[in-house]
Amino acid sequence: MVRTKDPAVRTLLIERAAQMLRAREPVTLRSIVAGTGVSTMAVYTYFGGMDGLWQAVRQEGFTRLAARLATVPLTPDPVRDLAALGAAYMSNALSNPDLYRVMFDAGFALEDPAAADESLHSLVRAIERAKDTGRFRPDVDAVALATQTWVIGHGLVSLVATGPLPRQALDHGAPILTALFTGCGDTPDRCRQSVELGWHPDFAPGTPQEHPSAPTTAYP
Amino acid sequence: MVRTKDPAVRTLLIERAAQMLRAREPVTLRSIVAGTGVSTMAVYTYFGGMDGLWQAVRQEGFTRLAARLATVPLTPDPVRDLAALGAAYMSNALSNPDLYRVMFDAGFALEDPAAADESLHSLVRAIERAKDTGRFRPDVDAVALATQTWVIGHGLVSLVATGPLPRQALDHGAPILTALFTGCGDTPDRCRQSVELGWHPDFAPGTPQEHPSAPTTAYP
DNA sequence: TGGCTAAACATAGCATCGCTATGTAATGTG
DNA sequence: CACATTACATAGCGATGCTATGTTTAGCCA
Numbered sequence: 001m002v003r004t005k006d007p008a009v010r011t012l013l014i015e016r017a018a019q020m021l022r023a024r025e026p027v028t029l030r031s032i033v034a035g036t037g038v039s040t041m042a043v044y045t046y047f048g049g050m051d052g053l054w055q056a057v058r059q060e061g062f063t064r065l066a067a068r069l070a071t072v073p074l075t076p077d078p079v080r081d082l083a084a085l086g087a088a089y090m091s092n093a094l095s096n097p098d099l100y101r102v103m104f105d106a107g108f109a110l111e112d113p114a115a116a117d118e119s120l121h122s123l124v125r126a127i128e129r130a131k132d133t134g135r136f137r138p139d140v141d142a143v144a145l146a147t148q149t150w151v152i153g154h155g156l157v158s159l160v161a162t163g164p165l166p167r168q169a170l171d172h173g174a175p176i177l178t179a180l181f182t183g184c185g186d187t188p189d190r191c192r193q194s195v196e197l198g199w200h201p202d203f204a205p206g207t208p209q210e211h212p213s214a215p216t217t218a219y220p
Numbered sequence: 221m222v223r224t225k226d227p228a229v230r231t232l233l234i235e236r237a238a239q240m241l242r243a244r245e246p247v248t249l250r251s252i253v254a255g256t257g258v259s260t261m262a263v264y265t266y267f268g269g270m271d272g273l274w275q276a277v278r279q280e281g282f283t284r285l286a287a288r289l290a291t292v293p294l295t296p297d298p299v300r301d302l303a304a305l306g307a308a309y310m311s312n313a314l315s316n317p318d319l320y321r322v323m324f325d326a327g328f329a330l331e332d333p334a335a336a337d338e339s340l341h342s343l344v345r346a347i348e349r350a351k352d353t354g355r356f357r358p359d360v361d362a363v364a365l366a367t368q369t370w371v372i373g374h375g376l377v378s379l380v381a382t383g384p385l386p387r388q389a390l391d392h393g394a395p396i397l398t399a400l401f402t403g404c405g406d407t408p409d410r411c412r413q414s415v416e417l418g419w420h421p422d423f424a425p426g427t428p429q430e431h432p433s434a435p436t437t438a439y440p
Numbered sequence: 441t442g443g444c445t446a447a448a449c450a451t452a453g454c455a456t457c458g459c460t461a462t463g464t465a466a467t468g469t470g
Numbered sequence: 471c472a473c474a475t476t477a478c479a480t481a482g483c484g485a486t487g488c489t490a491t492g493t494t495t496a497g498c499c500a
Contacts, residue, residue, distance in 0.1 A: 441500100442499105442500095443498105443499100443500095444497105444498090444499090444500105445496100445497090445498085446495105446496095446497090446498105447494105447495085447496085447497095448493105448494085448495075448496090449492105449493080449494075449495090450491105450492085450493075450494090451490105451491085451492080451493095452489105452490090452491085452492100453488105453489090453490085453491100454487105454488085454489080454490095455486100455487095455488090455489105456485100456486080456487090456488105457484105457485080457486065457487095458483105458484100458485090458486100459482105459483085459484090459485105460481100460482090460483080460484105461480105461481090461482085461483095462479105462480085462481085462482100463478105463479085463480080463481100464477105464478085464479075464480095465476105465477085465478075465479095466475100466476085466477075466478095467474105467475090467476085467477095468473105468474095468475090468476100469472105469473085469474085469475100470471100470472090470473085470474100
């Protein structure tokens with residue numbers, strides 16, 4: 001080695017790409033480096049091209065998601081925590097919808113799946129606690145249930161962020177999760193209360209929205 | 221008017237775009253018209269640009285979806301039919317994943333939402349039948365439940381088609397729908413049987429897959 | 441310490457993208 | 471039958487991602 005890469009440049013470019021994504025500005029090779037003083041070649045020395053930069057941005061998205069989920073306070077009610085994790089997942093996605101889209105529109109796996117694994121594992125931990133406290137049946141497959149919870153959250157936030165469903169459709173999250181968790185053995189009434197406690201507080205309908213969804217008279 | 225547009229050219233271009241999408245070829249302005257004999261300007265006279273063509277392709281996708289759902293045979297068991305509609309939805313999406321992605325990655329509404337409405341309405345009809353036959357409680361909101369079913373289907377097919385979840389994860393559809401429909405008043409055992417009857421036959425795990433999903437050791 | 445080497449970085453140019461300006465051919469209407 | 475308006479073709483523009491080439495810089499070892 002003769003000359004060493006500056007890691008700050010790498011994070012600078014990722015940060016700038018994420019920022020432009022959030023601002024809904026077109027993020028191109030030349031627009032990224034504009035103003036930073038670095039040349040377009042930096043993208044190639046650090047990421048090997050635009051695809052590599054997108055992958056790095058994707059990784060950053062999963063890292064932020066894991067960090068966001070880590071801030072969810074745990075309570076003695078694991079079912080409530082489960083719903084709260086789901087709400088935090090959607091809150092994170094909706095506060096940065098374009099980054100969320102980038103996270104999932106690539107066809108290849110992540111370079112370092114640890115962040116994504118950690119996100120799912122935070123759900124698994126809550127499910128295990130629910131089993132330990134007797135809320136869920138002992139035969140519940142924690143990873144499977146976590147995946148199913150993820151599927152619901154992704155479907156909801158995806159349809160809301162890309163347009164077809166209005167933001168109010170997020171309210172569907174609570175009844176779906178309630179049905180799912182009730183099916184795992186929880187008492188219906190208690191489950192409903194726990195889910196609504198964990199789900200609602202984060203983003204009440206009527207929250208000011210940065211990116212208004214498209215007018216959708218056709219969809220419920 | 222002096223010279224009239226040829227509608228065949230319009231459908232030809234849409235068809236060709238959908239075909240190239242299915243073949244995973246890059247679909248560009250010049251590659252679409254290549255070999256058809258028409259010039260690049262045709263895209264502008266018929267669609268006003270590439271955005272217009274994408275919108276037309278999107279519309280075609282929803283039309284095909286509605287047609288696919290219309291072929292689902294109705295049985296005396298409305299819950300089974302509901303699951304069968306969900307399975308047909310996913311089968312349609314997975315047999316043409318890129319078209320499915322185009323259908324949902326636009327930020328604006330469809331020109332003619334009738335096809336999309338019809339797709340959702342086929343779910344609503346099955347739910348109404350389930351209410352009429354006493355499988356679901358009378359106070360179930362049919363449109364809300366149809367939307368929730370859609371959310372689950374979209375979340376599942378979206379995560380499977382874009383990579384993160386392996387194709388086997390489609391099996392999660394049955395337990396989620398079972399939990400959802402059981403929460404509407406159906407008897408658990410009976411609901412599970414109906415859902416598995418409607419869900420499974422269409423695409424059993426192990427079905428040869430056109431577009432193998434990315435290797436995902438990190439995800440369940 | 442100083443020169444050699446390889447990596448980091450800048451510049452210029454290429455192929456291709458969507459799009460528009462301009463010109464030509466064709467058809468329905470008066 | 472002549473006109474006007476629309477469909478269609480060609481050429482070129484700005485911008486995209488990427489690569490080839492040259493320049494500068496920093497680390498290693500004699």
